[in-house]
Amino acid sequence: MAMIEFKNVEKYYGDFHALTNINLKIESGETVVLIGPSGSGKSTLIRTVNGLETVEGGELIVNDQDLANKKTDMNRIRKNVGMVFQHFNLYENKTVLENIMLAPRLVLKRNKSENEKIAQALLAKVGLADKGNSYPKQLSGGQKQRVAIARSLAMKPKALLFDEPTSALDPEMIGDVLNVMKDIAKDSDMTMLVVTHEMGFAKQVADRVIFMDSGKILEDAPSAQFFDNPKEPRAKQFLSQVLNH
Amino acid sequence: MINILQNHLSEFISGFGITLLSSVIALVLSLVLGTIFAIMEVVPNKGARVIARIYIEIFRNIPLLVITMFFYVVVTKIFAMSGLTAGTIGLALYTSAFIAETVRAGILAVDSGQMEGARANGLTFWQAMQYIVLPQAFKIVIPPLGNQFINLVKNSSTLAFVAGFDLMYQGNEIASTTFDTINTYIVVGIFYLIITLPLSYYMRYLEKKLA
Numbered sequence A: 001m002a003m004i005e006f007k008n009v010e011k012y013y014g015d016f017h018a019l020t021n022i023n024l025k026i027e028s029g030e031t032v033v034l035i036g037p038s039g040s041g042k043s044t045l046i047r048t049v050n051g052l053e054t055v056e057g058g059e060l061i062v063n064d065q066d067l068a069n070k071k072t073d074m075n076r077i078r079k080n081v082g083m084v085f086q087h088f089n090l091y092e093n094k095t096v097l098e099n100i101m102l103a104p105r106l107v108l109k110r111n112k113s114e115n116e117k118i119a120q121a122l123l124a125k126v127g128l129a130d131k132g133n134s135y136p137k138q139l140s141g142g143q144k145q146r147v148a149i150a151r152s153l154a155m156k157p158k159a160l161l162f163d164e165p166t167s168a169l170d171p172e173m174i175g176d177v178l179n180v181m182k183d184i185a186k187d188s189d190m191t192m193l194v195v196t197h198e199m200g201f202a203k204q205v206a207d208r209v210i211f212m213d214s215g216k217i218l219e220d221a222p223s224a225q226f227f228d229n230p231k232e233p234r235a236k237q238f239l240s241q242v243l244n245h
Numbered sequence B: 001m002i003n004i005l006q007n008h009l010s011e012f013i014s015g016f017g018i019t020l021l022s023s024v025i026a027l028v029l030s031l032v033l034g035t036i037f038a039i040m041e042v043v044p045n046k047g048a049r050v051i052a053r054i055y056i057e058i059f060r061n062i063p064l065l066v067i068t069m070f071f072y073v074v075v076t077k078i079f080a081m082s083g084l085t086a087g088t089i090g091l092a093l094y095t096s097a098f099i100a101e102t103v104r105a106g107i108l109a110v111d112s113g114q115m116e117g118a119r120a121n122g123l124t125f126w127q128a129m130q131y132i133v134l135p136q137a138f139k140i141v142i143p144p145l146g147n148q149f150i151n152l153v154k155n156s157s158t159l160a161f162v163a164g165f166d167l168m169y170q171g172n173e174i175a176s177t178t179f180d181t182i183n184t185y186i187v188v189g190i191f192y193l194i195i196t197l198p199l200s201y202y203m204r205y206l207e208k209k210l211a
Ligand SMILES: Nc1ncnc2c1ncn2[C@@H]1O[C@H](COP(=O)(O)OP(=O)(O)OP(=O)(O)O)[C@@H](O)[C@H]1O
Pocket: A013, A016, A018, A036, A037, A038, A039, A040, A041, A042, A043, A044, A045
């Protein structure tokens, strides 16, 4: 059963055609990396999956519900689909533990002791067991991003979306975050869609690589095949650019 | 000055009490109303935004005294009300328009990533507002809110025009019977300071504490 399926999806910002005829199927448990030049529509595409952007045409089935249908309850989708942002978006007025526990408490009505136990375990998993009572502004970028990942995981989602999770980080912080993501990808039930420029991560972890340009998907191939022998000239060119610097 | 205060202590105290009562009620009401209209201004629903805009533009662009008179003279024909009530309602509505603008500015000053993060995390718009955006917005606007509160206390002197029996009303009465205008209004001014100075100090304290 596909976790995420785009069927002829169209997206406009006013007159601007941001996504053109997107067809994409991501099976439950798959890890898919989405790459492409700046402005190609990667963020737009990933943000449609949890309804942060609406779609104007086609069908977008996520966890058996159609997001193209205006009647679909976005909150129900978001319970099952977490998202990690480039700029973390941690709650600035809450401690690390409160950040992780808020949505499970409000949305899932998880009881306090269980909530705390799960939150502590997740903090340990991302290597921040001692930071529970810190506020976001007291953390480094890499630590913030790991908290953001823990916050998403606390909802026990079926799928996780990552939009350039390491692009705002100092180089020495990137490894820690990627390691946490690799760990999550090992979980065979977790579906992951990742926008990233980290080609090492894509090669090592992704089952498939999607290459986008100008709002269209130009190539969709198993990771090894994509990196060894990209078919599209635009993808070849893009790869030579990102791999040579 | 001491004479005026001694001879008319009970009037001053009763006026002070009314001013304090009216100010506290109007402050709470205007904060609640102002926050509601501030949120209405930022919700996705266009109808709500238009309603909030109309409300705010009406009440912040008409003199307070006119609003109060409207309740004291017109509305009272349908719902009978005292000068105190009319004055307090006028004060609350008038101030709520300014508070709405202040709180709205605070909401807009909170990074949009906070709302987005909360929504992506599964919170509803209202939960995100309540737990994440509003607490941060209020923290940002404590200094201008403090100004609004202080203005509110001073503006409560409009009650004097509608027989509200507030501090200003009592002062006017005492001045017109004793002809000791200067001393009377000095005492009145001091009584206002007894409310506004601690209020101003408290807002500063809050600002520091939450920083
Ligand atoms: N809210 C918006 N309103 C109008 N146009 C937008 C909006 N968001 C994105 N766009 C446009 O849509 C196109 C795709 O943007 P998007 O952010 O999806 O690209 P991207 O592939 O994520 O780029 P980057 O690598 O720089 O993050 C761009 O041309 C952008 O200017």
